[in-house]
Amino acid sequence: MRRAHPVEVVRAAERPLIEAAAAVGDPDAVMRRAAAGVAHHTAALLRERTGGVYGRSVLLLVGSGDNGGDALYAGAVLRARGCRVEAVLLSPDRVHERGLAALRRAGGRIRRTEDTGRGFAVPDVAIDGVAGLGGGGPLRDPAARVVAAMDAAGVPWVAVDLPSGVDADTGTVHDPHVRATLTVTFGMLRRAHLLASPECGRVEVVDIGAAEPRPGPGVVMRPDPVEVGRGWPVPGPHDDKYSQGVVAVRAGSERYPGAAVLCVSAAVAATSGMVRYVGSGAEAVLASRPEVVCHPTVAEAGRAQAWVVGPGGGTGPDAVADIDAVLAHGCPTVLDADALTCLAAHPVLLRGATAPVLLTPHAGEFDRLTGGWDRGDRPGALRRYVAGLRDRGIEATVLLKGRVTLVDDGETTVAVDCGSSWAATAGSGDVLSGIVGAVLASVGAAGGSAAWPAAAGAVVHGAAARRAAHRHAGGGAPIGASDLLAAVPGAISALRGRAMGAR
Incomplete structure (x- = not known):
């Protein structure tokens, strides 16, 4: 770096x-x-x-x-x-x-x-x-x-x-x-x-x-793109679907089934292990990704190395209960979108976390989490919030989205310039949380910090957005989250190619 x-x-x-x-x-x-x-x-x-x-x-x-x-x-x-x-x-x-x-x-x-x-x-x-x-x-x-x-x-x-x-x-x-x-x-x-x-x-x-x-x-x-490509999880000669990392996703709802599809599909695209799904969007998920294993409830989900909770998942009592249940599993967990809204209303939820937690807010969600922050000093506001969580014994890392995405674990600040704003489109955050969750399941949280999976996921997310926007000759064109999702494998392949070329 x-x-x-x-x-x-x-x-x-x-x-x-x-x-x-x-x-x-x-x-x-x-x-x-x-x-x-x-x-x-x-x-x-x-x-x-x-x-x-x-x-x-x-x-x-x-x-x-x-x-x-x-x-x-x-x-x-x-x-x-x-x-x-x-x-x-x-x-x-x-x-x-x-x-x-x-x-x-x-x-x-x-x-x-x-x-x-x-x-x-x-x-x-x-x-x-x-x-x-x-x-x-x-x-x-x-x-x-x-x-x-x-x-x-x-x-x-x-x-x-x-x-x-x-x-x-x-x-x-x-x-x-x-x-x-x-x-x-x-x-x-x-x-x-x-x-x-x-x-x-x-x-x-x-x-x-x-x-x-x-x-x-x-x-x-x-982060150096070469380092990201070199460290990206790919299957080795002795790997199987479990050893590569299993990520479980609690996302989507009858109102927002697309959030489940985007998040789960991104997790599948990011690594080649196994993805489990919990939520009411199973029909839409299986129609798009038949390889995903669906479960009716958090309690019935099988073993996972990491969880992603929140995109389109709602903010009612059932959603809050599921967040609490997931945090009690003792697995590294990504909390995004609606889960952050629940957390802002019920900050006591984090006390139940027995493993590292990664929060992935955009500016508005960070405002709800903090009750108001100094947008003129993004890194300072982020460090103060993470330090407050760590002082309470919560092993938290926060990814604050933006053209320059910041990741902070209380000790290190990582800045990822996405290289463009093509990813500023509805649903792209669901893709990011799926990518990061899958990497977290594969490589884990080193020393209680999810900083590397978060930063690496942001690098791939930004690269995929640029790749999707420039898929046709010319100066680039607006994209949707589905376009970004489709470009994820190519972005990973290009980064890995750069890493192999740098040896």
Whole structure:
């Protein structure tokens, strides 16, 4: 997994380098190295977008801090490579003087903020050097006005370290902000690179000589697709249907039979073990998946290594009783959809859990579970909720759905950028819970945490959504949950193929 670190960790790792440079009389040595990386990747973007570097135009949006200095030094390098470079100084009286002098020596020009977008040629690329690790809150004028003008003209942004207007630790995206095509950072990833990855675009890490620290309590992890493919459960030479993992699903109702079909079918597609079904949707389930074994009640269901409870299952007394009965089985359990509504109304249910529990809410369901949460700090709100459960002795992991899905077990936060929002369609959550439940049955919950099955399931779910949306040539088309479900085996196969190719 890739790791992204809190601001305080990043600063501590960079401090010895900066102090060593200052001690030998070259305080900007680290800054120039970082800027060289910004210039290198900006030049690559120019070649990608325009076919060349020489003669292309670059606009620098320069703040008063070190990010502004990085942008100025990068502009000097690009000017030396033949680019036309102009800088907008947001705080002319607090600009990085040595960086500005380097840009001027190279032949760069200074543009007044009030002139940006008025009679000037539109640049080929703009570099965001407004705010760095210490930035917070939305962009203010004149920066906001310049960003709006560039966005209206379709100019791609290269963000130095982080897009301005995005909080480095929480990933909070303020409005207005820079939405980058490319982000160039230094030494190691920052938390926001994973928590707000859609705003960062492609992220390139420049080596400035800082050693990446060991994972600490604030680290955010991103699963590697190769690792997911390598770890995905497939049958071995001595496996049978039981040893591969049996998952039981309590889902669906006469009102929502489709939820049962989607959840059960996803569990079948995710692994090749055995799927049991409990609920009133048995007829629809068997019509779609005759290999599923159906049982009339939770009590009569055979042995399973994991349970999935909730999708379309209702919120009445019978549903609550079944949740209680499943949790008493002592198997890892996924609680989703209606089960989360029941849990919000009857939080005492979790006291009956004798094995790890995975909750899979979307934002609205998480609101019901918590009674209200700070949506500006998704990882913080999630960690606080999980910590509260763990303090009560409940071995809980929570998967909070979104374009960037977060998984937290109280110790580690995992961020999964689904790569698109094609999965934002009714029933896709039922597919996700079936996938995750099947993987949980196969690999179990390591150390009381269902984090790996949850994160791996989210990776496959996102890959299947993209695969379904692009099943025809072109730019993609809206899909339904059935389309996503049909793409699950292909997504798993592609991930496993990448893993075998990486050996």
